[in-house]
Amino acid sequence: MNATTEAKKLNEVITPVELLNHWQGHRNLTRRIISAFPEKELFTHRIGGMRTFAEMVMELLGIAGPGIKEIATGQQTELNEHFDHNNQKSNLLDKWDETTEIINRYWQQIGKENFHNKIKAFGQYEGTVLSTILYYIDNEIHHRAQGYVYLRDLGIEPPAFWDRH
Amino acid sequence: MNATTEAKKLNEVITPVELLNHWQGHRNLTRRIISAFPEKELFTHRIGGMRTFAEMVMELLGIAGPGIKEIATGQQTELNEHFDHNNQKSNLLDKWDETTEIINRYWQQIGKENFHNKIKAFGQYEGTVLSTILYYIDNEIHHRAQGYVYLRDLGIEPPAFWDRH
Numbered sequence: 001m002n003a004t005t006e007a008k009k010l011n012e013v014i015t016p017v018e019l020l021n022h023w024q025g026h027r028n029l030t031r032r033i034i035s036a037f038p039e040k041e042l043f044t045h046r047i048g049g050m051r052t053f054a055e056m057v058m059e060l061l062g063i064a065g066p067g068i069k070e071i072a073t074g075q076q077t078e079l080n081e082h083f084d085h086n087n088q089k090s091n092l093l094d095k096w097d098e099t100t101e102i103i104n105r106y107w108q109q110i111g112k113e114n115f116h117n118k119i120k121a122f123g124q125y126e127g128t129v130l131s132t133i134l135y136y137i138d139n140e141i142h143h144r145a146q147g148y149v150y151l152r153d154l155g156i157e158p159p160a161f162w163d164r165h
Numbered sequence: 166m167n168a169t170t171e172a173k174k175l176n177e178v179i180t181p182v183e184l185l186n187h188w189q190g191h192r193n194l195t196r197r198i199i200s201a202f203p204e205k206e207l208f209t210h211r212i213g214g215m216r217t218f219a220e221m222v223m224e225l226l227g228i229a230g231p232g233i234k235e236i237a238t239g240q241q242t243e244l245n246e247h248f249d250h251n252n253q254k255s256n257l258l259d260k261w262d263e264t265t266e267i268i269n270r271y272w273q274q275i276g277k278e279n280f281h282n283k284i285k286a287f288g289q290y291e292g293t294v295l296s297t298i299l300y301y302i303d304n305e306i307h308h309r310a311q312g313y314v315y316l317r318d319l320g321i322e323p324p325a326f327w328d329r330h
Contacts, residue, residue, distance in 0.1 A: 013180060142309075143310070144310075145308070145309075149315075
């Protein structure tokens with residue numbers, strides 16, 4: 001078996017581009033969950049003392065762009081889960097779209113050979129590049145699902161979980 | 166660069182064993198979320214007309230073991246999201262542990278070279294082996310997060326999201 005065949009065979013589990021597309025598919029759905037909230041309730045509705053969905057979205061925004069930039073550049077970043085959104089859904093969505101571009105841009109700079117490098121994300125969370133990125137994706141699925149419950153609680157039918165476009 | 170070096174390099178994004186461990190880590194956490202529910206509310210508590218957490222867990226159980234067995238053996242399976250649990254948490258947990266073993270056993274039979282094969286899961290959902298497995302994991306994170314909201318709504322502090330042991 002030559003290097004190309006071997007590479008093709010071993011490369012078949014998941015490639016960086018597939019992982020990026022997987023995440024951006026999830027991010028498309030999360031964007032539609034944000035959009036589905038009424039303007040007011042996005043910033044006010046809570047269940048069981050939990051955060052509002054806007055606060056969870058700020059966490060996701062604080063992690064995603066800065067987190068991937070930190071991995072790509074190696075420059076340690078402080079975790080910041082707050083920014084000035086003026087209680088406007090459009091400001092969250094604009095930041096979401098900006099983050100989509102940041103992820104796409106910096107992702108290209110993460111060499112495939114670095115996915116098992118050990119890192120300390122945001123200067124404190126130990127893992128590998130891969131485990132950290134999977135954590136970011138899983139954390140988004142987790143909080144978005146809580147947004148689903150908030151929407152149902154508000155009597156709103158959320159977008160289908162399987163639709164990532 | 167020889168085949169071994171190339172293989173090592175390309176093999177570094179995610180291996181089948183890493184993906185299995187990733188899922189079983191998530192499944193450990195889901196098990197603890199099931200355990201955290203009071204016996205009665207596991208089968209009765211709802212928000213916004215959604216299913217009980219026990220019903221969501223039955224979906225996860227209906228997918229995980231049969232789904233991996235179907236992928237490993239190529240024998241088409243019908244999706245069954247119900248089984249007789251007698252409103253006993255211990256019955257769900259027993260089935261959970263049984264499923265853990267089924268996943269571990271059949272996972273070994275999925276060759277790495279098959280992860281991009283096209284399949285029709287449960288005879289109806291088109292995708293690749295990889296996209297299907299990722300969907301099963303993501304779907305579990307999604308419903309488990311809804312269990313988190315149910316627990317908070319019941320005044321119960323859930324296990325930490327980052328703890329997978």
